[in-house]
Amino acid sequence: MKRTAIFLAGTALLLLAVGGRWDVAAAAWVFPVLLLRFSRTGRAWSAVAGIWAANVAAALFWTWESKIGGGPVVMIGAVAIGALRTVPYVLDRWLSRRLPVWAALLVFPAGVAASEFVLTLVTPFGTAFGVLAVTQYGELPLLQVAAVTGSYGIGFLIAWFASTANHAWADRTRRAARPSAVFAGVLLAVVAVGGVRLAFFSSAQHTVRIAGVGPRAEVREAQRAALSRIPGGRRDIAAAPAGAVRPAMRAVEDDLLASTRREAAAGAKIVVWPESAVATREADERATIDAARAEARRDGVYLEIGVSVYSTTGPSYGKDEALLIDPTGTVLWTYQKAHPIPGSEPFKPGDGRVPVVSTPYGRLANVICYDADFPAMMRIRADIVLVPSHDWREYGDAHTRKASLRAIEGGYALFRQDGAGVTSAFDRQGRVLASTDTFAAGEETTVAYVPTRGGTTVYDVIGDTFAWLCLGAVGALTAYGVVRRHRAPGAPSSSAAPATSPAPAESSSVR
Structure with a gap:
């Protein structure tokens, strides 16, 4: 019963650490302690099955609380991701008694960081799900380590705490004090250095006023109603008579141009x-872009516009793009979204090359919404990254919070204008300069004074070296465990409980 209670408590806390709207930062530190204890006790098959079930439940809970949708594809994805997230627990159980203490304590943290990295490489989710760093939003001294290790360093620290605990x-003898002291010293150093970075490496000497604007709710709803009256999909809307859709589209366009004019005047x-x-x-499309060019030229502003193009050409029948227009009316870039959301956005992906231009307000760059969930793509030598986005009520806040990690990793300011979210x-340290909830405020206007000078980070230079080292460490520790001789009978184990601690039903032995 005790083992079952540990499992249930760990699973319940796991549901509060999935990168959703109900995350609790402390839950991310506690659930691995409990689930690791569960995985180290009892029979091997029940430990693996239980951890896998907990991780599948977490994936499904994330889709439910975020209103992402369901169906067979989601279920298959949850099972596969659950299996990947179970691997660190399996490795820990198998290797922890075969290795000396120092090595055994690194198996789980290296495995967690490596599995998070693999998750971003082989799945279409990026860091949207399965990366523990996103649960620590607001813990700025801790989050600064992402400027060196990427987000995977935070997962490593959380998992190292679990293995040390x-x-x-x-082992409740004095021998356990040294590993605990080493971990505490490292964590304290990370937080202290992060605090120093926050206190002494601010980049706010020069700022630029950036305004994010969106259409008023009534004109947006009128457009949605007009498009919904056209039977079929994007191709049918593109082929519909101009009088059926153009007035509603033009009303949104005019409203955006008016808001642009207002904010430029301010x-x-x-x-x-x-x-x-x-x-x-x-x-x-050309007329829409020309109207925005004329507005940018009239107002003397850099204008980033998000455009959804409806086309009669398959297979995607449209495109999702963002254009940056300078104060002379010149289009500096036309960028197409590189990571359309699987299952809901049929657009052909862009080439993933992030545009960067030099301006009087620093180097500006641009991605679109979900692109910011892929750290490798977001290693950009820029001062300000613009991220036009469109979410929904249940996910907008969580999705915007995740984007703050990219600012810390890359050493740039980030402005995420969300059309239906936050x-x-x-x-570049992840501080919030301004924030507006579209649904709470009833509008999409946000104004922020944003630093115009970024800085190079270690992560920007070395990339995912830390994650690759963790992946290599998993392989090396596994090989070490295979070739290392078994302990002599009766020798103390590095991580198993003392003989008097667990009941026979909770034995740590692998069966």
């Missing part, structure tokens, strides 16, 4: 529209 749980030098802010048929601006 379990070592102390199983002092904004950069204005950002959300993802797919203006919808246009392919035949009208718009936020972050500096």
